[in-house]
Amino acid sequence: MxxxxxxxxxxxxxxxxxxxxxxxxxxxxxxxxxxxxxxxxxxxxxxxxxxxxxxxxxxxxxxxxxxxxxxxxxxxxxxxxxxxxxxxxxxxxxxxxxxxxxxxxxxxxxxxxxxxxxxxxxxxxxxxxxxxxxxxxxxxxxxxxxxxxxxxxxxxxxxxxxxxxxxxxxxxxxxxxxxKVFDAIDRHLQTVGEQQKAQQRAEYLAAFGGAKGSLQAMKQFEDKYGSNDPDGLILQLAGVKQELRLEEYRTRFASMKTIPEIERFIADYEQDDVGKKVPEARLWLAHERQLEADAAKAQARQKAEKDGTARLSELERMVIWCKRESAAARRSIEQENQIGRVSGFVNKERLHAAGKTIVYCERSAPNDFDEYKRLGGKRSYGELR
Known part of the structure; x- marks a missing residue:
C-alpha cells in the first residue's frame, strides 16, 4: 500500500x-x-x-x-x-x-x-x-x-x-x-544496447538451429519471430518443415495400435494427406472396429453362458433342497402323529411348519425344474437328489 x-x-x-x-x-x-x-x-x-x-x-x-x-x-x-x-x-x-x-x-x-x-x-x-x-x-x-x-x-x-x-x-x-557524467551514461547505454542486440541475435540464431529438430520447436520459433524475422529464416525452414511433417506422419502411422490413435491420425491428416496413408488408415479403422464389435459379442456370449451355467447350478440346488426338505417334513409329521397316538397330544406348531414346507416345495420345485430344462439342464428330476 x-x-x-x-x-x-x-x-x-x-x-x-x-x-x-x-x-x-x-x-x-x-x-x-x-x-x-x-x-x-x-x-x-x-x-x-x-x-x-x-x-x-x-x-x-x-x-x-x-x-x-x-x-x-x-x-x-x-x-x-x-x-x-x-x-x-x-x-x-x-x-x-x-x-x-x-x-x-x-x-x-x-x-x-x-x-x-x-x-x-x-x-x-x-x-x-x-x-x-x-x-x-x-x-x-x-x-x-x-x-x-x-x-x-x-x-x-x-x-x-x-x-x-x-x-x-x-x-x-x-x-x-x-x-563528463552524461557522456559516460551515453557510452554505457550504447555498450549495453550493443550487447543486448548481440545477445538477441545469438538467441535468434540458436533458436533457428533448434527449430530444425522438431515441428514443436519450429512452431515456437515461428510464434516468437513471426513479426520480427530480420534474416527471413522462417522461409528457410519451409523445406525442413515438410520433411519433419512427413517423418512425423510416417512415425505416427507405424506406431498406431488403438482405435483412438487411428481416429486422431485420420482427423489430423484427412485435409492434408502428405503420405497418402489416410485411405489405408480408414480401412484399418473399420477392421479394428469390426474386431472390437466381434470381441464384445463373444464376451457377451461368454458372460451369458457363464450366467446360464450358474443359474442351472442354482436351480439344481433349489430342486434338491425342496426334495430333501419335503421328505424331512413328512417324517416330522409322521413322528408327531405317532407321539399323539401314544400321549393324546400333538405339537401343532411343528405340524404347521412341516406342512408349510411341503406345500411350498410342491409348488416351487416343479417350476424350478421346468426352468432348469429350458436352460439346457441334462439331469432328470429323479437324478436330482
Missing part, C-alpha cells in the same frame, strides 16, 4: 530538485542524453519515488526499481593531480569502477532522473529554506554512516551553521560537468 503524502517530516525528500537543461553549464554532453532535462533528486531511500511506502509489496517495488538504476561512480584521476589540484574528476557507469568512488549518483536514464542518497533528516515540518538536510558536526570529519558530510555534494547551510548541511548545487554541477 502507498500513501501519498507531502515530503515534510519524511526521510525521503523530493524538495530542492535540481533541473539540468540543455545549454546549461552542467549540460555539455551529447545531444542524445541531453535532449530532455535531467532532475537531481535527494533521497534517503534508494528506489523511492517520493511516496511513503507501507507493506511488503510496496517495498519490493522500491527494491526492484533501485536495482535497475545505473550507479555512477565519480573519482579523481590521480594521474592529473598537481600542486594546486587533487586531480580531474572522472566517472564510471556500472560495476567494476577502476578507482574507488568518491562521489556517487544513481541514474534512471529513461525518466532522466539522478538520485543523490544521504541520511536526510527533518525536524517536524521545518525545512532549511525548503531543502532537506543532513546532520553533521561543524569542523569535524565524516562520522560512520554519514559520509555525505565530506561530500562535495553538500555544504554548510551558511557560515553560522553548526550541525547540518544541505545539498550543494554548484558543487554537484562542477563534479558532474568535469566528470
Amino acid at each position: 502507498k500513501i501519498k503524502k507531502k515530503i515534510l517530516g519524511a526521510l525521503v525528500f523530493l524538495a530542492s530538485t535540481v533541473l539540468v537543461a540543455p545549454g546549461h553549464a552542467w549540460a555539455q554532453a551529447s545531444a542524445q542524453t541531453q535532449q530532455d532535462r535531467w532532475r537531481i533528486m535527494p533521497t534517503a531511500t534508494l528506489g523511492s519515488d517520493g511516496e511513503i511506502c507501507i507493506g511488503a509489496a510496496c517495498k519490493k517495488k522500491q527494491e526492484d526499481y533501485a536495482e535497475q538504476l545505473l550507479k555512477i561512480c565519480m573519482y579523481r584521476d590521480a594521474s592529473t593531480a598537481g600542486f594546486f589540484t587533487s586531480g580531474e574528476w572522472r566517472s564510471h557507469v556500472g560495476a567494476n569502477s577502476p578507482q574507488p568512488c568518491q562521489e556517487v549518483l544513481y541514474a534512471d536514464a529513461t525518466r532522466k532522473v539522478m538520485y543523490v542518497v544521504a541520511p536526510f533528516q527533518s525536524a517536524g515540518s521545518v525545512y532549511l529554506a525548503g531543502q532537506p538536510y543532513i546532520y553533521c558536526i561543524s569542523g569535524s570529519p565524516s562520522r560512520p554512516g554519514l559520509a555525505a558530510c565530506d561530500s562535495a555534494f553538500f555544504t554548510w547551510r551558511d557560515a553560522h551553521s553548526t550541525g547540518y548541511k544541505v545539498v550543494n548545487v554548484p558543487g554537484m554541477q562542477k563534479v558532474v560537468q568535469e566528470a
Whole structure:
C-alpha cells in the first residue's frame, strides 16, 4: 500500500530538485542524453519515488526499481593531480569502477532522473529554506554512516551553521560537468544496447538451429519471430518443415495400435494427406472396429453362458433342497402323529411348519425344474437328489 503524502517530516525528500537543461553549464554532453532535462533528486531511500511506502509489496517495488538504476561512480584521476589540484574528476557507469568512488549518483536514464542518497533528516515540518538536510558536526570529519558530510555534494547551510548541511548545487554541477557524467551514461547505454542486440541475435540464431529438430520447436520459433524475422529464416525452414511433417506422419502411422490413435491420425491428416496413408488408415479403422464389435459379442456370449451355467447350478440346488426338505417334513409329521397316538397330544406348531414346507416345495420345485430344462439342464428330476 502507498500513501501519498507531502515530503515534510519524511526521510525521503523530493524538495530542492535540481533541473539540468540543455545549454546549461552542467549540460555539455551529447545531444542524445541531453535532449530532455535531467532532475537531481535527494533521497534517503534508494528506489523511492517520493511516496511513503507501507507493506511488503510496496517495498519490493522500491527494491526492484533501485536495482535497475545505473550507479555512477565519480573519482579523481590521480594521474592529473598537481600542486594546486587533487586531480580531474572522472566517472564510471556500472560495476567494476577502476578507482574507488568518491562521489556517487544513481541514474534512471529513461525518466532522466539522478538520485543523490544521504541520511536526510527533518525536524517536524521545518525545512532549511525548503531543502532537506543532513546532520553533521561543524569542523569535524565524516562520522560512520554519514559520509555525505565530506561530500562535495553538500555544504554548510551558511557560515553560522553548526550541525547540518544541505545539498550543494554548484558543487554537484562542477563534479558532474568535469566528470563528463552524461557522456559516460551515453557510452554505457550504447555498450549495453550493443550487447543486448548481440545477445538477441545469438538467441535468434540458436533458436533457428533448434527449430530444425522438431515441428514443436519450429512452431515456437515461428510464434516468437513471426513479426520480427530480420534474416527471413522462417522461409528457410519451409523445406525442413515438410520433411519433419512427413517423418512425423510416417512415425505416427507405424506406431498406431488403438482405435483412438487411428481416429486422431485420420482427423489430423484427412485435409492434408502428405503420405497418402489416410485411405489405408480408414480401412484399418473399420477392421479394428469390426474386431472390437466381434470381441464384445463373444464376451457377451461368454458372460451369458457363464450366467446360464450358474443359474442351472442354482436351480439344481433349489430342486434338491425342496426334495430333501419335503421328505424331512413328512417324517416330522409322521413322528408327531405317532407321539399323539401314544400321549393324546400333538405339537401343532411343528405340524404347521412341516406342512408349510411341503406345500411350498410342491409348488416351487416343479417350476424350478421346468426352468432348469429350458436352460439346457441334462439331469432328470429323479437324478436330482
